[in-house]
Amino acid sequence: MSGVSSSWSVTEPSKLSKWLAATLVLAYTLITLLPLLWIISTGFKSGPDSISYPPKVVFEPSLEGYVNLFTTRTRLGAEAFAALPPPETWYDRIVRQSGMVIAGPSRFGERFLNSVIIGFGSTALSIFLGTLAAYGFSRFKVPLKDDLLFFILSTRMMPPIAVAIPIYLMYRQLGLSDTHLGMILLYTAVNISLAVWLLKGFIDEIPREYEEAALIDGYTRFQAFRKVVLPQAATGIASTAIFCLIFAWNEYAFAVLLTSGKAQTAPPFIPTIIGVGGQDWPAVAAGATIFLLPVMIFTILLRKHLLRGITFGAVRK
Amino acid sequence: MAEIVIQNLRKEFGAFIAVQGSSFTIGDGEFFMLLGPSGCGKTTTLRMIAGLEIPTSGQILIDGQDVSRLPASQRDIAMVFQMFALYPHLNVRKNIAYPLVSQGVPRAEVARRVAEVARILQIEHLMDKGVGGLSGGDRQRVALGRAIVRRPKAFMMDEPLGALDAEFRETMAEELRALHDRMGATTVYVTHDQLEAMQMGDKIVVMNHGVVEQFGTPQDIYDHPATLFVADFIGSPAMNFLPFEGGFAPGDVSVTLGGAQIAVPRLHEATEGRKLVLGVRPEHVTLGETGALRGRVLASEYLGTSQIITVETAHGPIKARAPSGQPARLGEPLALSFAGPRLTLFDQSTGRAFLTDANAGVHHG
DSSP: OOOSOTTSOSSOOOHHHHHHHHHHHHHHHHHHHHHHHHHHHHHTSOHHHHHOSSOOSSOOOOSHHHHHHHEEEEEOOHHHHHHSOOOOSHHHHHHHHTTEEEEEEOSHHHHHHHHHHHHHHHHHHHHHHHHHHHHHHHHSOOTTHHHHHHHHHHTTSSOGGGGHHHHHHHHHHHTOTTOHHHHHHHHHHHHHHHHHHHHHHHHHHSOHHHHHHHHHTTOOHHHHIIIIIHHHHHHHHHHHHHHHHHHHHHOOHHHHHHOSSTTOOHHHHTTHHHHHSSOOHHHHHHHHHHHHHHHHHHHHHTHHHHHSOTTTTSSOO | OOOEEEEEEEEEETTEEEEEEEEEEEOTTOEEEEEOSTTSSHHHHHHHHHTSSOOSEEEEEETTEEOTTSOGGGSOEEEEOTTOOOOTTSBHHHHHHHHHHHTTOOHHHHHHHHHHHHHHHTOGGGTTSBSTTOOHHHHHHHHHHHHHTTOOSEEEEESTTTTSOHHHHHHHHHHHHHHHHHHOOEEEEEESOHHHHHHHOSEEEEEETTEEEEEEOHHHHHHSOSBHHHHHHSSSSOOEEEEEEEOOOTTOOEEEETTEEEEOSOBSSOOTTEEEEEEEOGGGEEEESSOSEEEEEEEEEEOSSEEEEEEEETTEEEEEEEETTSOOOTTOEEEEEEOGGGOEEEETTTOBBOOBTTTTTSOOO
C-alpha cells in the first residue's frame, strides 16, 4: 500500500527553480500580509506616530490605542486636572499623558460580545440545519430534489444587500430589528445555501456502506447518522463552519442597517471610534486587530480537520 | 440459525425492474450462493433480505416470520460488504464491538466476545490498530469479526472476496467455508464468479435480468442447466451449443443433427417443429477416428492437467477437453462423439431445457 500518488513528477526540480519558487511565494506572502502588519503595528503606535509621513517602521510602542478603544475619556480644566490624585493604574497613567481622564468603559466590549454571539450563533445554526438538509438531499429520494437544490442556491445569485429594504421593513414589523435573534436568523438565511451545497458535496463522498453497516449492526438511521456519518463529515463541517463564520463575522451592511443599540456588532461600531475624539487611528487599528483574533483562532483550531484527508484508506476503491 | 424463504420477491427502481418475482428457500445452516452477471439483481435480492431495500412486493420470511417491511436493525442479520465498510474512525477492537454496543451488551461481556472472535480469526495482534493501515485480507477478517461477534440468525455477504488480490482470494475462500462449517449459520453469499460459487456453495441460485434462472446444488446446475443462460454462464470453457432444427416426440432417445444420429437422454416432452440447441460440455466430447460429426482441429490450449482442443465442424467450432498428452495437429481431420446421457436439449426461442431422463428431477427457476 503506497499512500503516494503516482502523479508526482519523477525528476527532482533543480536547485535554482526551487529557490525561485520559494522567493516568489515569500514575496507574495509578504505583499498579502502587509496590510495586516500595518494594522497591527498602527494599533501599538501613538497618535502622532500613526499619521506621520513617511510612515514610521521603528517606533516606541504604546498601548494608548487599546486603552482608548476600551474607554471613554473627558478633558478637564487645568486646575481640576492638577487637583487629581496621582493615577492608580497603568491605563489611567496613559490617558493622563494626553491631558485627559477616563470617564468610563467604552461600548467596544459589548459590541464585540454581540459579534461573538451573532457570529457563532448563526454559524452553529447554519451548520446544524445545513448538515441535516445536506444529509437528506444526499441520501434520500426527495421530490423535486434538483429544483429545491437550485432554489437554495439561487438565493446566492444576488448580493444579499439587494433585499435590504424589504428585510428592514419586515424586521421592523416583526420586532426583530436590533435583536440578536434577528441577526442570527438573517446571517443563517444567507449562509444556509452555502452550507447545504458544501456539506452535500462532503456527505456524497462518504460511502453509504458505513451507514448500511451501522443499520445492520442494530442502529437506527439517526444513530447511524450521528455516530458514523458525522465523524466522517468532520472535515467538511469544519471548513463549512469557517466559511459561515467569516461571512457572519465580517458582515457590515446589514449590521449598519438593522442594528444600532443592543445588538450592534463590532464592524459598524469600529468606524464610529473615528468620530469620538478626533481621528484616533491607533484605537481603530486596535479594534480591527482584536476583531481579527476570533476568526484566526477558530481557523487555527480547526486546521487539523481542514488538512486531514477524508476517510483515508478505510474503504478500498 | 434460520431458514429464509423468499416468495415472489419483486423490486422496481422507477421503470427499471431489478428483481422480478423470485422465489426460493434458503435452508437452515446452508451456504447459499446468489450467482449472476453484474446487474442481474443478486445484490438487490441480498439487500432486500438484509433490510437495506424495501421490496416492491413479495415476502421474505426468516424462521417463518415475515420481515419484508422490518428495518434492518430488527432482523438480526449480519452483513459483510464488498468494500468491507469498516468504521474508519474506530480501531479494530471498537469496530468488532460496535454491533454489541448497539444492543447494550454489558462491557465485560463485550470484551469477552470480542476477544473470542479475535482468537477465532487470528487477529489478536491487530486489535488496537486503526483500520486504515490494514491489508485487504486483515480488513476482511475484521469485517467478518464484526459480523460473527453478534451471533446473528444469518450472514449476508456481498462479494466479500471481490476486493482481494487473486492469490489471496483462494485462501480467504477456504477460511470462509471453514468458518461457516464451524459456526453452521445460514449464509447468503453474492458473487459473479461461477468458480467461487461452485467451490463454496451448498446451493446456488443463478439470476439474470432480475429473473431466477435456476436454483439447485452446484452439481445439478453444472450437469443439468435449466436454461441456455445457465449453461453458458457456468463452466469454463462454456458449454458447446449446436443449433439445429427438428421435431422429436416424448420417448425419443436420439436426435438427428445434420444427418447424424446423436443419442440423447430419453425425452419427456415433445419438441415439435421448433428451433433447438444441443448442449455439450467440452469434457463430454470425445475426439477419435469415428463419431457422429467430423471436423478439423482449429486450435489447442494447453492447461497442464488437460487441454482444450477446438474443432471446426459444419455446426461451428466445438471445444473438447482432452488429456494433455493427446496429439492435436492444426488442420488434422477428426471425428467427434458425444457422451449421450450427459447432453442437454434446449428450446432456442425460450432458452429452456427440455425435460429428459437426465434432468427430470432437477429444480427449475
